[in-house]
Amino acid sequence: MPKPRTSFVCTECGHRQTKWTGRCPKCGAWNTLQEVIEAPETPGGKHRARPAGERPAPRPLPDIRADDIARIPLAIGEMSRVLGGGIMPGGGVLISGDPGIGKSTLLMQMAAAVAQSGLTVLYVSGEESAYQVKRRAERLGGVHPNLFLLADVDLHNILAQIAAMNPGLVIVDSIQAVYLDDLSSSAGSVTQVRECTAHLLRMAKEGNTPLFLVGHVTKEGNIAGPRVLEHMVDTVLYLEGDRFHSYRLLRSVKNRFGSTNEVGVFEMGPSGLQEVSNPSEMFLAERLPNASGSAIAVPLEGTRPLLVEVQALASTTAFAQPRRTANGIDFNRLLLIAAVLGKRVGLRLSDQDIFVNVVGGLKITEPGSDLAVALAIVSSVRNRPVAADMALLGEIGLSGELRSVSQLARRLTEASKLGFKRAVIPRSAGRHARTDAFPDDMEIIRARSLHQAIEAALT
Ligand code: TYD
Ligand code: MG
Numbered sequence: 001m002p003k004p005r006t007s008f009v010c011t012e013c014g015h016r017q018t019k020w021t022g023r024c025p026k027c028g029a030w031n032t033l034q035e036v037i038e039a040p041e042t043p044g045g046k047h048r049a050r051p052a053g054e055r056p057a058p059r060p061l062p063d064i065r066a067d068d069i070a071r072i073p074l075a076i077g078e079m080s081r082v083l084g085g086g087i088m089p090g091g092g093v094l095i096s097g098d099p100g101i102g103k104s105t106l107l108m109q110m111a112a113a114v115a116q117s118g119l120t121v122l123y124v125s126g127e128e129s130a131y132q133v134k135r136r137a138e139r140l141g142g143v144h145p146n147l148f149l150l151a152d153v154d155l156h157n158i159l160a161q162i163a164a165m166n167p168g169l170v171i172v173d174s175i176q177a178v179y180l181d182d183l184s185s186s187a188g189s190v191t192q193v194r195e196c197t198a199h200l201l202r203m204a205k206e207g208n209t210p211l212f213l214v215g216h217v218t219k220e221g222n223i224a225g226p227r228v229l230e231h232m233v234d235t236v237l238y239l240e241g242d243r244f245h246s247y248r249l250l251r252s253v254k255n256r257f258g259s260t261n262e263v264g265v266f267e268m269g270p271s272g273l274q275e276v277s278n279p280s281e282m283f284l285a286e287r288l289p290n291a292s293g294s295a296i297a298v299p300l301e302g303t304r305p306l307l308v309e310v311q312a313l314a315s316t317t318a319f320a321q322p323r324r325t326a327n328g329i330d331f332n333r334l335l336l337i338a339a340v341l342g343k344r345v346g347l348r349l350s351d352q353d354i355f356v357n358v359v360g361g362l363k364i365t366e367p368g369s370d371l372a373v374a375l376a377i378v379s380s381v382r383n384r385p386v387a388a389d390m391a392l393l394g395e396i397g398l399s400g401e402l403r404s405v406s407q408l409a410r411r412l413t414e415a416s417k418l419g420f421k422r423a424v425i426p427r428s429a430g431r432h433a434r435t436d437a438f439p440d441d442m443e444i445i446r447a448r449s450l451h452q453a454i455e456a457a458l459t
Helices: 077-083 103-116 129-137 154-164 191-205 281-286 331-344 367-382 406-416 450-457
Strands: 006-010 033-038 092-097 121-125 147-152 168-174 212-216 235-243 248-255 263-269 272-276 294-295 307-315 324-327 354-358 391-392 422-426 443-447
Touching: 077 235, 077 248, 077 263, 092 103, 092 191, 103 121, 103 129, 103 168, 103 212, 103 272, 103 354, 121 129, 121 154, 121 263, 129 147, 147 154, 154 191, 154 212, 168 191, 191 212, 263 281, 272 443, 281 307, 307 367, 324 331, 324 450, 331 354, 331 367, 331 450, 354 367, 367 391, 367 450, 391 406, 391 450, 443 450
Parallel strands: 092 212, 092 235, 121 147, 121 168, 168 212, 294 391, 324 354, 391 422, 422 443
Antiparallel strands: 006 033, 235 248, 248 263, 263 272, 294 307, 307 354
């Protein structure tokens, strides 16, 4: 095989040259030249005719069968669901998350589960020694003759070993550690990461082998630079959590094989990540039912509703400018809710510091949780608790009106399952939502405005 050539391409104007220079000679932009590998020249150029057997022809859609591809079942239910129901052969999955969050642990558990089901698995470790990985596998009870370990960072060898072994699943931990020595840039650079990923993905597609890559998140929160990998792979999963809490959320942010925003909940324990089958119960476990400044929101995490406690504390400020602190909700959303409470409800917040916290370190992004945030604040300011058996659902508009929330029936059912007897929902909701699917044993209070919701919810 001819050795691939490298060249440098300007990301601004597309100018191509053989040497790196700080400034693009064509458009004059600084630091825009990126190293790329040129494909070796093929006889007849790029568009050479392929033999007839290799040329795909168009087929009518009914003749194309989706069930030709059988997914590999995965015994870890929460992970399987996030992937869209098992592992897709030939699919590339990127798992990323903060260091120490448990990516290697989760993948080792997955490797062990797949090995136990009878497939061979190759775990490529570029960061830890074979001994360290073995120790982790022992701790997780995952040592199995079908599970192979390769501790290497040289991509040529990794690809050669995969070709020789033809495993049923390949895991590369991590993509930033491996490198191609054809490139002059160092391991972990954008060029290296992109080229190595492209090679591995091609190998996965050709061999119909599922591929899992670990990608580290950079300081800016991107995976190896400006999300270079996310558009290359089929599925992107984030493993999230809080260093001070033991639970972990596995979230799909992109999935060509299933729905996105699906979330799996795990708890990190002495023998690895355990699935949490009832996460709402876990998030509410330490709640003090009649304390002021606490309200229950029901955000939808993926397709699953979760019950979470929102806490607020308002205290008279010692500063000229009162402080606002948001933990687990968007800061600007807090400012908006506080402004609506001041202007439309007449709550005096100009001399109050406000702290809002979502219990358990969870992050809620949905505006449907606005009402719970607002009530936690009002409850703290007035020092009156929100009814202990009440869930709050609704987005707050700038006029102080309550706006409807999607999938109300599913959220209310989850609240009812956990013993909540009442819920405040937006009045407009009934027109679109299927009210017949609301749980029977729940008292549903419809409020048109934030003002009405406050009247109904505070005891
Ligand atoms: P690890 O999977 O190495 O994280 P990552 O690959 O994302 O960097 O896991 C890191 C943490 O998990 C480490 O602090 C130890 C802890 N851990 C447990 O609590 N229980 C376990 O069974 C294992 C294997 C790890
Ligand atoms: Mg790791």
